[in-house]
Amino acid sequence: xxxxxxxxxxxxxxxxxxxxxxxxxxxxxxxxxxxxxxxxxxxxxxxxxxxxxxxxxxxxxxxxxxxxxxxxxxxxxxxxxxxxxxxxxxxxxxxxxxxxxxxxxxxxxxxxxxxxxxxxxxxxxxxxxxxxxxxxxxxxxxxxxxxxxxxxxxxxxxxxxxxxxxxxxxxxxxxxxxxxxxxxxxxxxxxxxxxxxxxxxxxxxxxxxxxxxxxxxxxxxxxxxxxxxxxx
Numbered sequence: 001x002x003x004x005x006x007x008x009x010x011x012x013x014x015x016x017x018x019x020x021x022x023x024x025x026x027x028x029x030x031x032x033x034x035x036x037x038x039x040x041x042x043x044x045x046x047x048x049x050x051x052x053x054x055x056x057x058x059x060x061x062x063x064x065x066x067x068x069x070x071x072x073x074x075x076x077x078x079x080x081x082x083x084x085x086x087x088x089x090x091x092x093x094x095x096x097x098x099x100x101x102x103x104x105x106x107x108x109x110x111x112x113x114x115x116x117x118x119x120x121x122x123x124x125x126x127x128x129x130x131x132x133x134x135x136x137x138x139x140x141x142x143x144x145x146x147x148x149x150x151x152x153x154x155x156x157x158x159x160x161x162x163x164x165x166x167x168x169x170x171x172x173x174x175x176x177x178x179x180x181x182x183x184x185x186x187x188x189x190x191x192x193x194x195x196x197x198x199x200x201x202x203x204x205x206x207x208x209x210x211x212x213x214x215x216x217x218x219x220x221x222x223x224x225x226x227x228x229x230x231x232x
Contacts, residue, residue, distance in 0.1 A: 003222060004162055011173055019181055019189040021188065022189060023087050026086070030090055031067060034093075040067070043218060044068045045068050046071070046218065047124060048068065051075065051122055052121065055079060056079060057122065058080070058081045059122070060125070061128060062084070062110065063090075064090045068100060068124060069094070079149055080104075082105075083103065084104065085107065087107075091107055098148060110141065116147060117146055118147070120147050121153075121154075122148075122154070122155065123144045124156070125155075128158070129158050130192055130193065131192065134195065134203060137195070138203045141204050141208075143209065148185070154209070154227070157226075161191065167195055170191075171226065177189075182207065197224055200226065210229055212224055
């Protein structure tokens with residue numbers, strides 16, 4: 001059975017379950033979050049290894065408890081990190097691990113929070129953007145592009161749809177559930193709506209990134225590592 005077929009079956013089985021608001025979803029799961037995400041350990045290490053030597057400033061959107069930062073600080077202990085996340089309990093867990101580092105944490109919505117212009121050597125995100133519509137993603141990619149120094153890079157490890165059909169189906173199902181529950185469009189919900197890899201990379205190009213490349217996958221999953229570079 002394909003991944004899409006499995007997802008359709010699971011969605012049919014859970015068709016009447018309510019949507020969960022994003023912050024509430026993670027607040028309820030903070031205790032088991034790091035164990036739940038442990039299968040991604042090699043991806044965290046891979047992302048850390050892609051941070052250029054000499055990078056001094058890094059922006060992490062949707063940083064959660066800092067699982068990618070655990071590995072990044074191992075290789076780049078002096079790097080200055082700004083982390084943004086909606087959920088305060090996640091940030092407290094991160095602060096407890098790395099409060100002695102050069103770490104600034106912001107509790108908030110990374111779509112709304114202003115980023116410093118041309119400030120960061122690197123920006124990263126890990127499994128955080130696959131809940132949003134293309135126009136929202138294009139907006140955040142433009143903000144990330146503007147936050148980077150000339151020659152800076154954005155690294156994204158995120159879930160992608162295996163086909164256009166899967167992409168369209170998930171967006172339609174999310175809208176159906178929003179309508180059923182009366183959930184406004186401006187409320188973030190934890191429901192997967194990934195784009196295909198091709199659509200994801202095209203949005204990055206539209207946002208201004210001059211070179212966008214898929215660096216590949218690890219294992220049998222649907223999460224590519226994407227690198228996008230800022231050049232004039």
